[in-house]
Amino acid sequence: MIERLRGRSTFARLSADGIRAEDGLLWVRHLPDSTVGAAQVAYALPRQLGSAVIRNKIRRRMREAVRALDRETPSGLPAGFYLIGTRRGIGRPSYADLRFSLAACLSELDRKAR
Template identity: 40%
Template sequence: MDRLVKRKDFLAAAGGLRANSGPLLLQAHDRADDGAARIGLTVTKKHGNAVERNRIRRRLREAVRAALPRVARPGFDYVIVARRAALSTRFTDLVNDIERGIARLHSGNRRRHPPARPQPAAASAAVQATAHADGETAHDD
């Protein structure tokens, strides 16, 4: 099992395919090569202290070792974003969730995650809000 270690690889996967599967969010990116599948694990700080996050990571690593050889495609990068429920889910269910999630990613009905739209400037938003509150429309004179 090869690992993702560079931020750009995680970002590429985040912009690719997505699928929810139980206590996990799976993301995938096609590298368009024949190399081995790579995996990245993410557990955010909002899901507990360091001990709990590391326990979730250890469980996910073992579940991925069991599931990835059966369902992963060569040339893909996978990122698994764990939720807190991954800590209390039965191990067999965790393996099944990973397999089901990867199968959903490759099923063909998953769309790419749309890129984030730039937010309007705070000043122009305040002006628009004031104009709409007064019942006026903005005109360029």
């Protein structure tokens, strides 16, 4: 189950203590927290990507990629806070590209957490 990340204090904790991973299209900041029941996710897309219509389309693709990876992982995404963002100048990435980049970032986070 994926929930929305909310609250200024949560974003401040994530920014200060979170682990960051990057790939060609995306970056992910993660702060493990076993006290939350499920993964809480927020998305950051810069205005340089294009109009609100384009940014919302990319955000919907990112949400579906997160849901798909959560379903495919036996125990789901690890509990904690996630901020997922795109790099500037990525154009209009396909769902497959976003999913591949997100999987690579999550794999890198898993390696860093060990």
